[in-house]
Amino acid sequence: MISIDILEIIKNLPSLLQYYAPGACFLFFLQLGFTKKIVGLSFHIASCVISFITISFIITCRNVFSFPTSLKNTPTINAFLGIVISIILGLIVGIALQSKYVYNLFVNIFHLTLNANTFDDVIDFKNGSNLKVNMKEKDYYFVGIFEVYDNINSGWLGIHSYMKIDKNTHETIESYDGMKNRKLIIRFSDIDTIEVLNKVNS
Numbered sequence: 318m319i320s321i322d323i324l325e326i327i328k329n330l331p332s333l334l335q336y337y338a339p340g341a342c343f344l345f346f347l348q349l350g351f352t353k354k355i356v357g358l359s360f361h362i363a364s365c366v367i368s369f370i371t372i373s374f375i376i377t378c379r380n381v382f383s384f385p386t387s388l389k390n391t392p393t394i395n396a397f398l399g400i401v402i403s404i405i406l407g408l409i410v411g412i413a414l415q416s417k418y419v420y421n422l423f424v425n426i427f428h429l430t431l432n433a434n435t436f437d438d439v440i441d442f443k444n445g446s447n448l449k450v451n452m453k454e455k456d457y458y459f460v461g462i463f464e465v466y467d468n469i470n471s472g473w474l475g476i477h478s479y480m481k482i483d484k485n486t487h488e489t490i491e492s493y494d495g496m497k498n499r500k501l502i503i504r505f506s507d508i509d510t511i512e513v514l515n516k517v518n519s
Contacts, residue, residue, distance in 0.1 A: 331392040339399030340367030346407030350415050352433035371399045436466070441515045448476055449512035450503060456484050464500055474503045474511075 341364040348354050355363055375398050379390055388394055413419060414431060423430055430438050440446050440463055450459040461479025466472060477500045481491040493499035 331396055335372050335392050335396035335399060336368045337361075337364050338368065338396055339371045339403040340364030340369075342400050343367050343371075343403035343407040346404050347411045347414075350411055351431045352437050353431050354433070367403070368399060371403055372396075375399060375402070436511075439513045439515075444516055447514040448474075449514075450474070450476065451484075451509045451511070452503075453507055453509045457481055457490060458484055459501065459503070461501060466505075472505055474505060474508065476501050476503070 341360075344355055344360060344363060344367070354360075372395055375395055376390075378384075384390075388398065420430065432438050442463075446463040448459075448461055448463055450461070452458060459476065459479050459481055461476030464475035464477045466474045477497050478494055479499070479501050480489055480494055482489055
């Protein structure tokens, strides 16, 4: 009985996937450039809804336009078309949402961004940001160029071409300015504040 049920599921897998896979692909490629993600049950529900809309659109187009004979009206072909359309639309919408115009629109109207934390909103990932990293309970701070970071709540911050400067005298203790291959990794839990300086045209 169990083996029969499994075979039945496998047989109907294309029919099931066409109402999930296109939406999942759309959301995956849409969210590539953002740290704020749709996850868990919300992701699965949204995938089903988007897939249903996509497949309905394809079926409507089949009734209006004539498709090539190679693209038969089958669940497998419809799922494939839905995935291709969803990937293309996901990339287009994702790129559009990352534009400065759309970013400013979200900030001015909805007072929110599509990033999970403020750090991603202020860092210039393209041109690089100059950072002043003030350390907790230390008599020095670091100045350097942003390199990378991992999990702002419990991860690490990487900078390069950095200098270690005395907090009281502002004299340079160590300097690796201009040395891109010289990198420093700092735990976020050891950081007091971070001052960010971006280029004017960033």
